[in-house]
Amino acid sequence: MNNAANIAVDIAIILVLIAGIARFRTPAGARFGNAMAALALLFAVAVALYRNPILSSNAALAAFALAASSLAAWRVSAKINMTRIPSLVAFQNGAGGLAALLVAIVEMSSAGPAPGAVASAAAAVSVSLGAATFSGSMIASLKLAGKIRQTPTVVPGHNIALLGLAAACAAAAALMFAPGDPTSALVSLAFLSLAFGALFSIRIGGADMPVLISFLNSATGMAAAFCGIVIQNRLLIACGAVVASSGFILTMVMCRAMNRSLMNIIAGGKAFARAHASSSATVSSPEITAAPPAPTPVAASQPEQPVADPLSRAADSLRAAKKLIVIPGYGMAIAQAQSETVALAAMLEQAGTEVKYAVHPVAGRMPGHMHVLLAEADVDYDKLFEMDDINAEFAETDVALIVGACDVVNPAAKEKEGTPISGMPVLNAGDARSVIVCNFDDKPGYSGVPNPLYVRPNAILLFGDAKTTLASLIAKLQ
Amino acid sequence: MSDLLVMLVVFAASSAIGYALISKVPQRLHTPLMSMTNAISASTIIAALLLFSSKMDSPHKVLAAAAVALAAFNVVGGFTVTGRMLKMFKKQ
Secondary structure (H helix, E strand, O other): OOHHHHHHHHHHHHHHHHHHHHOEOEHHHHHHHHHHHHHHHHHHHHHHHHHOOOOHHHHHHHHHHHHHHHHHHHHHHHHOOHHHHHHHHHHHHHHHHHHHHHHHHHHHHHOOOOOOHHHHHHHHHHHHHHHHHHHHHHHHHHHHOOOOOOOOOOOOOHHHHHHHHHHHHHHHHHHOOOOOOOHHHHHHHHHHHHHHHHHHHHOOOHHHHHHHHHHHHHHHHHHHHHHHHHOOOHHHHHHHHHHHHHHHHHHHHHHHHHOOOHHHHHOHHHHHHHHHHHHHHHOOOOOOOOOOOOOOHHHHHOOOOOOOOHHHHHHHHHHHOOEEEEEEOHHHHHHOOHHHHHHHHHHHHHOOOEEEEEEOOOOOOOOOHHHHHHHHOOOEHHHEEEHHHHHHHHHHOOEEEEEOOOHHHOOHHHHOOOOOOOOOOOOOHHHOOEEEEEOOOOOOOOOOOOOHHHHOOOEEEOOOOHHHHHHHHHHHHO | OHHHHHHHHHHHHHHHHHHHHHOOOOHHHHHHHHHHHHHHHOOHHHHHHHHHHOOOOHHHHHHHHHHHHHHHHHHHHHHHHHHHHHHHOEOO
16 A cells, blocks of 8 residues: 555544544544544454564463453443443553553564664653653542542652652663663663652542542553654654643643643642641631531520421421522542432422532543533533532522532632632532532541531531431422 | 555544534533543554564563553543443433
């Protein structure tokens, strides 16, 4: 085949891929887009193998690896519970990173003639990014699966260790250009980068996970693109670059939603712990740390009213509500309370209440986490609203129902200076006539900033496991 | 040198197109989008399979097979789970 025809085929495949991504505007379109992208990738593989057929002596092994792993992947992802998606996505990302690492090492160490400078440099980047995204993604996956501590882990001299590893990586990469076999330099680079990725990832945690996940996603794309430069494959470069830039945009969207810089989040634990310490020193709130099951502050401050238990008061205000906005947070995912949340909302809707869902961009542990959980619980996606589209409506809303969310509704972000969440855009839940809080306890969210909503007279606090709380609310309303 | 130039152009153009496309994706599709681009990033499977187009010694074969398996896990799993997620989005 001549070169012009090759280029035309490559461009056609890339166009199908791009058209697939472009369908991600509506869920129905995205379903089609996902299939288009999968087809584009299948064609890319077929074309590559047509141009450079696999040696017949190698065919059995390659086919076996491909078939066995595809079957395993299909079985795992067709069966896995949706609540484990964040962890699975991170795991898959790590597998992709490791693949890029292995390809670059095999390619460079088995290449007959001396590889050129471009290939060597690209291989160094590919190995380094592949290794770092592998270890980083595995740490993220374990965090998201709850197998290791979710909060940032900071080791003594964390920054110095990271800088030292980065310098060592650069030195190992430089050694690759020395005459002779680059294998040992590549392998040392791989191990140093593995350590770097782990150390990088372990310091980011909690509510910053969406940023880490999309950042790692971007890095794997970059590793794939450089892998493409090593083997001089245009399609691979294009696929990798699209993923790298898309992951980077998502990362920036998440940062903007928290009003923090990427560096601030990457520096994670340490910068955060410092801010955390100063905020808990300045924001003292003895009322908030009082025992949760005690009568709520509104009952205490208005002794002339009969003291009803919070559950009955919540049921009463829900029964009377004409408009309800539900605010889900990561707590809903932990309690697996999405079905109860939706059941309660649907029940009120049947009774004539207008129900909407308000989703903060960084609610949960990955971009769009809440949307997936609510979709699983059969919510009509037209009822899910983004923060900027719904924030003005809280003032005319009877009840804001918070399920496992804290920082994303914390008015301190707007009202207080110098806290870790100051300046972060939040949902105006406090503007609703009453606020029902179905959180596990009265402890502050990940930011460590106490939530002044809890002591407002219009707050009804239902602490405890959200799944149980919502079930009792449903029983009360029936 | 012209090869390098072509590769740079492909890289830059793809990044720009990716940027333009992703900025318009609504928040509710962020997880499926990430999961799908995650699958696309496993296009390294092309490179992994092409390793088998030339002669290798046994240790290299094992590493190459591992690369194929890992990339296949990412690509097949990624597209499957994305499809599953998107199927859940319903409009009543």
